[in-house]
Amino acid sequence: MGKYRDIFSLSFLVLFNILFILPACCASNDTITPSQPLKVGQTLISAGQIFELGFFSPDNSSGLYVGIWYKIGPDRRIVWVANKGNALLASDLASRLIISSDGNLKVEDGKQNSVWSTNASVSSNSFIAVLQDDGNFILKDNLLGATLWESFSDPSDTLVATMPLGCCSRSGQKLFLTAWQSENDPAPGKFVVGLSDDKPAQLFTWNGTKPYWRSGPWAGWKFIGAVVKDYGYGNEASLTQNNQRGTPSLTFTLFNKPYISNLVISPTGVMKVMHKEGQNEPWKVHWAAIQTPCDVYGACGPFSACSSSGSPTCECLKGFFPLSNEEWSKGNWTSGCLRRTELICTTNSSNLTSKASKPDGFWKLIQMKLPDHHLFLYNEDAQGCSQWCLSNCSCLAYAYPDGIGCMVWVTELVDIRQLSYGGEDLYLRVANSELGVKRRYTEVIISCVAIAVGFLLVVSICRVQRWKAKRRVMHTDTHLNEQNSETRxxxxxxxxxxxxxxxxxxxxxxxxxxxxxxxxxxxxxxxxxxxxxxxxxxxxxxxxxxxxxxxxxxxxxxxxxxxxxxxxxxxxxxxxxxxxxxxxxxxxxxxxxxxxxxxxxxxxxxxxxxxxxxxxxxxLKNRSLDTFLFDRTKRLELDWAKRFSIIQGIARGLLYLHRDSCLRIIHRDLKASNILLDDDMNPKISDFGLARTFRVTQELANTRRVVGTFGYMSPEYAMSGQFSEKSDVYSFGVLLLEIVSSKKNTGFGYHEKYLNLLGCAWQLWNECKALELLDQSLADSCTPTEVKRCIQIGLLCVQDHAADRPTMSNVVLMLSSSESEMELPQPRQPTFTFQNLQESDRFQSAIRLCNGSINEISISMVQGR
Incomplete structure (x- = not known):
């Protein structure tokens, strides 16, 4: 009987372990308790196997951090970091994440020094920390179930689904995303993302305290200034107003698949929506906030509108003119514009003429990203909105977007953009005299049409008479033909x-x-x-x-x-x-x-x-230069002597176009694929479809249709539509450096710190390492002094300002002279060089214009090729 009693007792003990102890062990996989800290090499995994928490070191970093990342898929994407401003040493394997005696979460080094803590106010003595399936890591009272702290209240650089942005942490602080210092350093960077206190709220990226990007107001289903091809975000995002604190809160759920989507702010200030199609698929960028110069806040200054497809990029609004023509001619538009004619309500009524006394009106601008600093009049309908603005002297513009209502502006209009699709109607207040221009344009058009019809009629009559005259000439004798030859x-x-x-x-x-x-x-x-x-x-x-x-x-x-x-x-x-x-x-x-x-x-x-x-x-059987230059095998057929001959031939061809032909011609699309090679590898410039003729006395021209190939266009042409023979000189300089290096200007992968070939060439020249730019297959066939001279000429040709570049006649002379015969000037640093030129808004805009483009695609800022 005792034997059976012992067997029963043993069976009961085993059953108790299965029912109670084992589930407790399994549950601890996503949980930290005061007696079960997390050590280096251990991780927590959320119940649904979606998120993982543990210690990690970024690539090329000696720091150790506690963070959360997606468990799904082979690539680890960090979404939250605890000790982001205070790294542990990666060699400190005794580091731990614990629940301390005061009930707070702490990250300690091997010497039990705290490098991070939650600093929550607690009154209990029973705590656990749990990693949830939504990516939120919470510290809670294990007896009452109350949440004492959560990682959602201390965001890093990523907004995951269901995580709020804006309002508010448990301490009452607004919630912001903060970019990493760099790709390998989670320390807080200078870019911050959050919601403004406007009504309706706007999503902002700030560079420190300065606005860097703005979404426009929330219209109930989308931010009306964010350029997104979809009509709205549907259920992907929602924004609510907090009744207690009066501040907005944004949550994000792209595609209704919260476990494979997020919003992240990069170290360079680019906001991206990332998503996964499936567990083993790579992360893809669904949308990015900074893609063109027009995305940068206030790129064009007050009372000016930015257009990514326009030339120039910035234009003054109706009734305004540039504050500084000198700055605008150089592509710097940040000074903005001034009003040409004063409004009726700002003029002394005693000095008004009858013409000037006509009331102000509104000029309608369509498909616009509306300006910043709006006032929201919730109780006005569309008609009332217009009347309110017209009757208030301080009102400069108004709009009435669907989902928002009456918006008015009483301060200078900034950060305006002409959108390619979507956008809203903006009604700009202008003097009455400005409104008459539209009618004058109509009259001019009618007059031109009438003149054109009359001209065609005259041409038709002349052609008929000429045809009759030609038939009479056919019956005259030879003497008469010779006598009248000069009149034909x-x-x-x-x-x-x-x-x-x-x-x-x-x-x-x-x-x-x-x-x-x-x-x-x-x-x-x-x-x-x-x-x-x-x-x-x-x-x-x-x-x-x-x-x-x-x-x-x-x-x-x-x-x-x-x-x-x-x-x-x-x-x-x-x-x-x-x-x-x-x-x-x-x-x-x-x-x-x-x-x-x-x-x-x-x-x-x-x-x-x-x-x-x-x-x-x-x-020409050898076809184009690019088929040799950028092919690993065929480029070996071009030794240095052939390349130098090609460089000289292209220069002579351009000199003929600019100075020696019967017509003065600007090619406007000089690139490797437009240089053909004959049987003897002599270069021949081709494709004159975009060429333009100049008068002998003409030095500069403007165009609203900027066409050409990205990577070869000069800054003044790409940004403001100005072209001259110096535009071709710039393209020649890019082409020369490509011939020397066998590398394309863009799509250039020489080193991660260079934006393009020009950046690499300048850096090597500046460090007295110019010969490192040379295609190494030419090392045995080249003359080093000749190569360095070519690189110097190339850098002289791609300088920022057209006036600093040499003419093609000077280039030909430089190429045919030795160092002892002709000393060359020192080049200045070109614009489109380094990715980290953050200190200049102008450089940032240029870099944003260049990113994501492909060298061999001919583009037009107004009309594609």
Whole structure:
């Protein structure tokens, strides 16, 4: 009987252990108790296996921290750090996270010195700390269940789902995200994210105390100034007003999948929404707050609007003019604009003229990011909002966005942006005289249309008379023909006859079908441009077969062809869906047909038939420079002697365009892919679709349509639309450095601290290590002094200010002279160099413009290529 009693007692003990002791052990996997601290090498894992807490060291860091990260997936993403401002030594393996005798969580080093504590007010003696599935690490009273402290009340750089931002911690402090000092240092950086006290609230990024980015007010489903393609955020975000403290609170739940999404502020001040598609998928950036110069707060100064697709980037609002023309001409718009005509209510009524006494009005601006510093009038409807603003002299503008209501502005209008989609209507108060401009524009347009119609009528009559005259001339004798030769079209001059016929067709809109031209074999001399039948081109290219395709660009495709007489040609076919259009096609035909130089590609003919617009060029079997320069194998075919010859040839070709040709031409798209190589590797500049002609006395021009290739555009052209021959000099400088290094300017991975090739070249030059820029495969074939001279010339060409850059005539002279014959000036640091140029708003804007772009994509700030 005693034997059975012992067996029963043993069985009961085992059952008790299974039912009570083992669950307690399992539960401790996400819990710390006063008797169970967390040591280095141990982790807590939330019940749903979503978050993990433990000690970690960032890459390349000697510091040790306590943090929380996502458990899901192979990549560890830190979302919270306890001792972010006070690191432990990574070698201190005796460090612990404990619940101390006073009930607070503490991080202690191996000598039991506290480096971080929760400092909560506690009155109990039974505590536990639990890591929850939402990522919140809480310290609570184990008897009453009351939460005494939570990690959500002490944010780091990441906002996870259900975590509040704005209001408020248990101590009454507002909640902010604080960026890390760097990617490997969790110490608090200078960028902070939080909600403003405005009604409605706005989301801000501050650089210290200075605003860096602003979302615009909350409209119930979105921030109306944040450029997001989706119409709203739906259930992804919600913002509520705290009734007790009157401050807003934002929670974030992107895609209704809170365990795979978050919002983070980077050390450089870029706010990002990150998400995972699945457990083993990588983190992706869904949206980022700083992508263009216009995203930076107040980039254009007061009473000026920023447009990422505009040229210049900043423009004064209606009725305003730049405060400093000198600063604006240099691309510095932060001084903003001043009002041109005083408002009626700010003028002394006794001095008003009858014209000036007309009441002020409102100018409507659409698709705008509304200005900062608004007042919210909750009791006004749309009509009342307009009347309130008009009747209050201090009111400068008003808006009535859906979901918000009446917003008015009584201080200077700052941080305004023209959005590409979305945005709101802004009604700007202007003097009555400014409102009349719109009517004058209408009158001017009507007058221009009438003049154009009259001009076309005159041209039509002249063409009919000319046709009749031509028929009479055909019946006159030879003597009469000679006698009247000077009065006929100047296009009959030898060498220009066919050129002029082509130009006339292009300008008049006549197609190839309207004329009869001889066969392709009857093409004229090198100074003549022939119209070639489309059927001849189809035969030559095997009906534009893929096998004959040489490449494709913004204009369309290029094909290799062979005419009946055996001559090989390159056929450039304008696509109907191309970014380039008739203007670029006319440019190429008109300009190149008149240019003859050994370093320019030769134009043989063209075709305008139906929808087809085709340019026929000489065929160069070695194709373009970039196919050699940026290919690991083919670049070995370019020794230093060939590269230096290519550099000199390009320089001579540009000098011809700028100074020596019958037309003064700015190429505007000089890059490696537009340099073709003949059989002997001689360079030939091609693709004149974006070129522009200058008068002999003209030095500078402006355009609202900035086109070209990112990485090669000069700062003044990219930022404000100003171009000159110095714009080509800048592009040449970039190209020269690429030829020396075999590396692209952007997409450049030489070292993490360099933004691009220019940054690398400048740093090495500044450290007297210029030869390290050289492609190492050229070490045995180059002349070091010649290489250093080329790098110095390249850096002189890419200087910030156009006036500091040499002309192409000087560049050619520099390249042909030795150091003893001609001493070169020292270059200045170019703008687009280092990623960490935080001290200058201008540099920050330029860097934001450059990030995320690809070197070989031709872009336009107004119209894509």
């Amino acid at each position: 079209n100047w296009c009959t001059i030898k060498g220009f006859r066919k050129n002029c016929r082509v130009v006339g067709l292009l300008l008049s809109g006549t197609t190839r079908e309207d004329i009869k031209e001889g066969p392709a074999s009857a093409r004229g001399s090198s100074s003549e441009l022939s119209m070639i039948d489309i059927n001849v081109i189809k035969i030559a290219t095997n009906n534009f077969s893929e096998a004959n395709k040489l490449g494709e660009g913004g204009f369309g495709a290029v094909y290799k062809g062979k005419l009946e007489d055996g001559q090989q040609i390159a056929v450039k076919r304008l696509s109907s869906h191309a970014g380039q259009g008739m203007e670029e096609f006319k440019n190429e035909v008109i300009l190149v047909s008149k240019l003859q130089h050994r370093n320019l590609v030769r134009l043989l003919g063209c075709c305008i038939q139906g929808l087809e617009k085709i340019v026929i060029l000489e065929y």
